[in-house]
Amino acid sequence: MASTPQPFTIPYSAEAVADLHQRLDNTRFPLGVANDQWKYGMEQEWFRSFLQYWRHEFSWEKQVAKMNALPNYRVEIDGVPLHFVHLKGSGPAPLPIITTHGWPWSYWDYRDVAQQLAHPESFGGSPLDSFDVVVPSLPGFGYSSPFPVGHLSTRDVAHLWNKLMTEVLGYPTYCAHGGDWGAIVTAELAHAHASSLHGAHITLPMFFGLNRADITAGDYDEEEKHYPELMKTRMATATSHYTVQGIEPETLAYAMHDSPAGMAAWLIERRRLWSDSADASGHRDVERAFTMEELATLVSIYWFTETFGSSCRMYYGRTNEPWKPEHNRTPIMEAPTAMAVFPGDLIFLPRRAAERVANIQRWTRMPAGGHFAAAEEPELVANDVAEFFRTYR
Secondary structure, eight states, X not given: OBOOOEEOOOOOOHHHHHHHHXXXXXXXXXXXXXXXXXXXXXXXXXXXXXXXXXXXXXXXHHHHHHHHTSOEEEEEETTEXXXXXXXXXXXXXXXXEEXXXXXXXXXXGGHHXXXXXXXXXXXXXXXXXXXXXXXXXXXXXXXXXXXXXXXXXXXXXXXXXXXXXXXXXXXXXXXXEESTHHHHHHHHHHHHSGGGEEEEEESSOOOTTOOGGGOOGGGOOGGGTXXXXXXXXXXXXXXXXXXXXXXXXXXXXXXXXXXXXXXXXXXXXXXXXXXXXXXXXXXXXXXXXXXXXXXHHHHHHHHHHTOHHHHXXXXXXHHHSOOXXXXXXXXXXXXXXXXXXXXXXXXXXXXXXXXXXXXXXXXXXXXXXXXXXXXXXHHHHHHHHHHHHGGGO
């Protein structure tokens, strides 16, 4: 069952900010021996500068005001509390779209994409391309809390999203987009709820039914031949978090919920490694992809909502529960699907292989951007989404 959405105000607490500041003042640092090149993880000199910024320069109150400038709502569906932004399009016939974030992301990563999709005329586009944009926080993330169950699968989230769009908001058909976990949830929608979708647009190649062991050299075209080696290098940065968060997320949560510095290090290191943050020599600088304010806002959302632990629970489900199809029809992902490939992402698969299991209608190789494409290159994401769904208006 679903309740009626209620307007929601992002809360601000001066007492919580004072507590954060006290904890940051009392941070205990490791020795950091021989780690000036980030060989062993988060480098201390840079991290100290970030913590100084977070403690003395960053204004959480101002960020909360910015978040509250958007139309926020909360609703309960099947006992799960959900927060979402619902930004109505300015054109004569906006298409509804739901955009889904990942980890370590938040709904706020879609703020610029949402504005461009809802109001394309403000970005040099046509109001005929406008969308009604729904930007939810994943269950257990941010303001979609407290988390009421042990964990939810990506299929569970897809069912919640379909109810949100069709039953709660009254859109009989809609578009879907996502990156990271959001790409998997969007792929679930393309599989389990294809009849409700105009189409699915993803920035991570998650194609159900595709066994990577069956991909051959002949599946790669000339522009894709470097993918296997690139993916091997990029995925080497994405194993540590997956292992611990997939097996015992609650154990990690005790440390993260008690230490804002520890939590910030864990989150920001992923932002550095997974974004398009490398220069020509391969050196990674997280500030090539994100500002200090953007990083502080991200970690503040996790900190003040106390949702680090629950945000990790989806990894447990993914690790311990094999994916099962909802039906045996082909293609497995029936909804028209678009894939946007960003050069700094983590997973790279050939289009030819994806076409065996998904209804691929568009495949775009982007010139820049990494795993957090919506936050890194919002204009590229919004333009590609608009161009893909123009056919379905």
